Amino acid sequence: VPSRPLRRPGGSSMSVVEHVREMAAAGLHSNVRLLSGLLLTMSGNNPELFSPSQKYQLLVYHADSLFHDKEYRNAVSKYTMALQQKKALSKTSKVRPSTGNAASTPQSQCLPSEIEVKYKMAECYTMLKQDKDAIAILDGIPSRQRTPKINMMLANLYKKAGQERSSVTSYKEVLRQCPLALDAILGLLSLSVKGAEVASMTINIIQSIPNLDWLSVWIKAYAFVHTGDNTRAINTICSLEKKSLLRDNVDLLGSLADLYFRAGDNKNSILKFEQAQMLDPYLIKGMDVYGYLLAREGRLEDVENLGCRLFNISDQHAEPWVVSGCHSFYSKRYSRALYLGAKAIQLNSNSVQALLLKGAALRNMGRVQEAIIHFREAIRLAPCRLDCYEGLIECYLASNSIREAMVMANNVYKTLGANAQTLTLLATVCLEDPVTQEKAKTLLDKALTQRPDYIKAVVKKAELLSREQKYEDGIALLRNALANQSDCVLHRILGDFLVAVNEYQEAMDQYSIALSLDPNDQKSLEGLQKMEKEESPTDATQEEDVDDMEGSGEEGDLEGSDSEAAQWADQEQWFGMQ
Numbered sequence: 001v002p003s004r005p006l007r008r009p010g011g012s013s014m015s016v017v018e019h020v021r022e023m024a025a026a027g028l029h030s031n032v033r034l035l036s037g038l039l040l041t042m043s044g045n046n047p048e049l050f051s052p053s054q055k056y057q058l059l060v061y062h063a064d065s066l067f068h069d070k071e072y073r074n075a076v077s078k079y080t081m082a083l084q085q086k087k088a089l090s091k092t093s094k095v096r097p098s099t100g101n102a103a104s105t106p107q108s109q110c111l112p113s114e115i116e117v118k119y120k121m122a123e124c125y126t127m128l129k130q131d132k133d134a135i136a137i138l139d140g141i142p143s144r145q146r147t148p149k150i151n152m153m154l155a156n157l158y159k160k161a162g163q164e165r166s167s168v169t170s171y172k173e174v175l176r177q178c179p180l181a182l183d184a185i186l187g188l189l190s191l192s193v194k195g196a197e198v199a200s201m202t203i204n205i206i207q208s209i210p211n212l213d214w215l216s217v218w219i220k221a222y223a224f225v226h227t228g229d230n231t232r233a234i235n236t237i238c239s240l241e242k243k244s245l246l247r248d249n250v251d252l253l254g255s256l257a258d259l260y261f262r263a264g265d266n267k268n269s270i271l272k273f274e275q276a277q278m279l280d281p282y283l284i285k286g287m288d289v290y291g292y293l294l295a296r297e298g299r300l301e302d303v304e305n306l307g308c309r310l311f312n313i314s315d316q317h318a319e320p321w322v323v324s325g326c327h328s329f330y331s332k333r334y335s336r337a338l339y340l341g342a343k344a345i346q347l348n349s350n351s352v353q354a355l356l357l358k359g360a361a362l363r364n365m366g367r368v369q370e371a372i373i374h375f376r377e378a379i380r381l382a383p384c385r386l387d388c389y390e391g392l393i394e395c396y397l398a399s400n401s402i403r404e405a406m407v408m409a410n411n412v413y414k415t416l417g418a419n420a421q422t423l424t425l426l427a428t429v430c431l432e433d434p435v436t437q438e439k440a441k442t443l444l445d446k447a448l449t450q451r452p453d454y455i456k457a458v459v460k461k462a463e464l465l466s467r468e469q470k471y472e473d474g475i476a477l478l479r480n481a482l483a484n485q486s487d488c489v490l491h492r493i494l495g496d497f498l499v500a501v502n503e504y505q506e507a508m509d510q511y512s513i514a515l516s517l518d519p520n521d522q523k524s525l526e527g528l529q530k531m532e533k534e535e536s537p538t539d540a541t542q543e544e545d546v547d548d549m550e551g552s553g554e555e556g557d558l559e560g561s562d563s564e565a566a567q568w569a570d571q572e573q574w575f576g577m578q
Contacts, residue, residue, distance in 0.1 A: 035067035052089040060112040072124040161477035179205040195223030230263040288353040291323030295330040298518025337361040337533035423447035424457040431479040488518040
C-alpha cells in the first residue's frame with residue numbers, strides 16, 4: 001500500500017515524503033529528523049508502505065539531519081544504508097520495463113544525488129579524523145562525475161596524506177572547472193608547482209574579465225611565499241597592497257604580517273597584524289602568531305585580552321586556544337600550555353603554531369623526545385618556516401645530540417639559503433662545540449653584516465664576546481643594535497656588560513628600561529636587585545647574599561624542571577614558538 005497522499009494548497013496530491021523533502025529544503029532539520037525517524041520505523045514494520053525510491057529519500061534526509069546535529073558516525077551509518085537502497089533501486093529499475101518519460105522523470109529529478117551523498121559521507125569521515133575512509137569513498141566516484149568541491153576535498157586529503165602527485169592532479173582539475181579558485185592555486189604552489197605554470201591556467205580568465213590584472217601578481221607573490229623567498233614575497237605583496245583597488249585588504253595584510261614574522265621582523269609583523277585587526281575586529285586567522293609575538297614582548301595583559309576576545313568570536317578554531325597557551329607558557333605554566341596546545345591541535349591538526357606551542361611546552365617540561373615529534377610534524381606542514389627547525393634543533397641541543405643539531409642546521413642553511421636567520425641558527429649550534437667557536441664567530445659576523453639589527457644574531461654575538469671577556473666590544477655591539485630599536489633582552493645584556501666594567505649606575509638604568517619593556521623579565525629584576533643590594537650598607541651585605549642565594553634557588557625551581565628553560569628565558573629565543 002503506497003503512502004497516503006496529502007493535499008497541496010492548490011488541490012494536487014503531496015506525499016508525506018515530499019513534505020519531508022520540503023522541510024529539508026527549508027532548513028527545518030530537527031523537524032525532518034523526528035518525522036523521517038518515525039517514517040523509517042513504519043517502513044521497517046511494513047516494507048510495502050513506501051516505494052524503494054521513497055525509502056532512499058527518507059534515509060538521505062534523515063542522515064542529513066544527523067549531519068546537521070554533528071552526529072557524524074550515525075549519519076555515515078544512514079548514508080551507507082541509503083546507498084545500499086539506491087543500489088537495489090538501480091537494479092529493479094533496470095529489470096522493470098520503461099513506463100515512459102512522463103512517469104519516470106519527476107521521480108528521478110527529486111531523488112537526492114548519489115554523488116552528493118558520498119560527498120557528505122566523506123565530510124563525516126573527515127570530521128571523525130578518518131581520512132583514509134574519506135579518500136576511499138571519493139575515489140570511488142568516476143573522474144568525470146566529480147564536482148569541483150569533490151576534487152577540492154580530494155586534493156586537500158591527498159596533500160595531507162602525502163600523496164602529492166594525486167593532490168596536484170585534483171587541484172588542477174578544480175582550476176580547470178573554476179579558474180578563479182584561489183585556494184586551489186595556493187594548494188598547487190604549496191606543492192612546488194611553478195608559479196608560471198599555475199598562472200598559465202588562469203591567463204584566459206584574466207584577459208577576458210576587467211580589473212583582474214592583479215591576479216598574475218598575486219600568484220607571483222604567493223609563489224615566492226611557498227619557495228621561502230620572504231623578501232621578494234614582501235615586496236610583491238606590498239606592490240599589490242599599494243594599488244588603490246586592493247588597499248586595506250585584510251588577507252594581504254595578514255600575509256604581510258606573517259611574512260615579516262618569518263623574516264624575523266617582529267616589529268613590522270605586529271604593526272601589520274594590528275592594521276588587519278582594526279579593519280576586521282572579528283579576524284581569527286593569524287591571531288595565534290600575533291598572540292605569540294605579544295607574549296614574547298612581555299605584553300601578557302594584551303595577550304590575555306586578545307585570547308578572551310577570540311574566544312568570544314569562536315572557540316571552535318585553534319587560534320584562541322594557542323593565544324591562551326602562549327599566555328600560560330610565558331607565565332611559566334607549562335602544563336596548562338601543553339593542555340591548551342593539545343586542544344588547539346584537536347580542533348585543527350594542521351595548526352603549525354599549535355604544534356610549536358605544544359612542542360615548546362613538552363620541551364620545557366623535560367619531555368624532549370615527545371617535543372621532537374611535534375616539531376617534525378610542524379616542519380612537514382611548513383617546510384619554509386625557520387622557527388619549526390629552530391624548535392627541533394633546540395630539542396637536539398637539550399638532549400646533547402649536537403651532531404644531529406649540526407646536520408639539521410646545515411640542511412636548513414642549504415635549503416633556505418644563506419640569510420641572517422639561517423647563519424645565526426648554524427652559529428647557535430657551532431657555539432655548543434668548543435671546536436667550532438671560530439666558525440660561529442664568522443657566521444655571526446656574516447649575519448650581522450646582512451642585518452645589523454637582527455636581535456638573535458646580536459644576542460649570540462654578545463654571548464660569544466662575554467665568553468671571551470671582551471666587554472667593551474660587547475657594549476659597542478649592543479649600543480649599535482639599540483640605536484634604532486628597543487628590546488628587553490638587549491637592554492638586559494647591556495646591563496650585564498656594564499656591570500662587568502663597573503658602570504653600575506648605567507647598568508641599573510638598562511635593567512630598569514628592560515623591566516619597563518617586560519615587567520616579567522626575571523633576569524633583569526635579579527640584576528636590578530643585585531645592584532640595589534650592592535648600594536646598601538656593608539654590614540648587611542653578608543646576610544643579604546645568603547638571602548639572595550636562597551632566593552635564586554627557589555627561582556630555579558619555579559622556572560621548570562628543565563634547566564634549558566632558563567637558557568631560553570635568558571636569550572628570549574623561544575624557538576618553539578617563533
